[in-house]
Amino acid sequence: MKKAPLLIAIDGPAASGKGTLARRLADYYHLPHLDTGLTYRAVARLLLEKGWPLDDEPKAIEAAHLVELAALDHAVLSAHDVGEAASRIAVIPQVRRILVDKQRAFAGQPSGAVLDGRDIGTVVCPDAPVKLYVTASPQVRARRRLAEIKARDGASDFDTILADIVRRDERDTQRADSPLRPADNAHLLDTSEMDIETAFIAARNIIDAIMAAKDKT
Incomplete structure (x- = not known):
């Protein structure tokens, strides 16, 4: 079985x-394993790298679409300023919806x-x-x-x-x-x-x- x-x-x-x-x-x-917090940190890091304001929702949404789960780097994304920025962009509903879809796809793997x-x-x-x-x-x-x-x-x-x-x-x-x-x-x-x-x-x-x-x- x-x-x-x-x-x-x-x-x-x-x-x-x-x-x-x-x-x-x-x-x-x-x-x-997926640390889903890294997905929000990845969005935040993209915004910081590009010099985009953290409260610019269209830019945050664009960055969320660009996040690739296979490319998440814990060492790079663990920086304190990235974590602070991630906590701010995580309140944007559309960013959350995009990332949740990616996270659910990860969760749906045959093994669990x-x-x-x-x-x-x-x-x-x-x-x-x-x-x-x-x-x-x-x-x-x-x-x-x-x-x-x-x-x-x-x-x-x-x-x-x-x-x-x-x-x-x-x-x-x-x-x-x-x-x-x-x-x-x-x-x-x-x-x-x-x-x-x-x-x-x-x-x-x-x-x-x-x-x-x-x-x-």
Whole structure:
């Protein structure tokens, strides 16, 4: 019997650990992975490169059409200014619709896939059999982000990063189009007191239990 696709939707705020967890799960289950936040960052980087205003909706829409999922470069797109710009253009409804179509096409692969972002379980893949909402306190997330920056020999400070995280949380949860929130049937995973290995095991246990129950039906 042909194995059913395994589609895992992971949502959560910035620096919650969802991206690292998604990559670990994709490796473990041998699935393709898409960090959907990179699609918005790719649009933002195109606007910044071309010197187009971030509030120029027609230009942002044009840039969204140009995004190629196979060409997303995490190292290039992880720059702080790109992330800030991405959070601003992500509120444009038409940009979201274009990118969601690309993300859904990725999710439709025969094997299934792992997608992480802020509206995967609620908008992009509402029928995904596995939905996780990964979160952590703003203070914990700020410490993690600061550690990442220092590991790349960057410079910042805790208070600045914390203020940035709180600001992005507010922008993401309050936007009118596809706000950040847990899907009604998502499994909550608070990683405030977890290292990545503990979070990975907890997520695996949830996924395996869901798939075992599904196999019995």
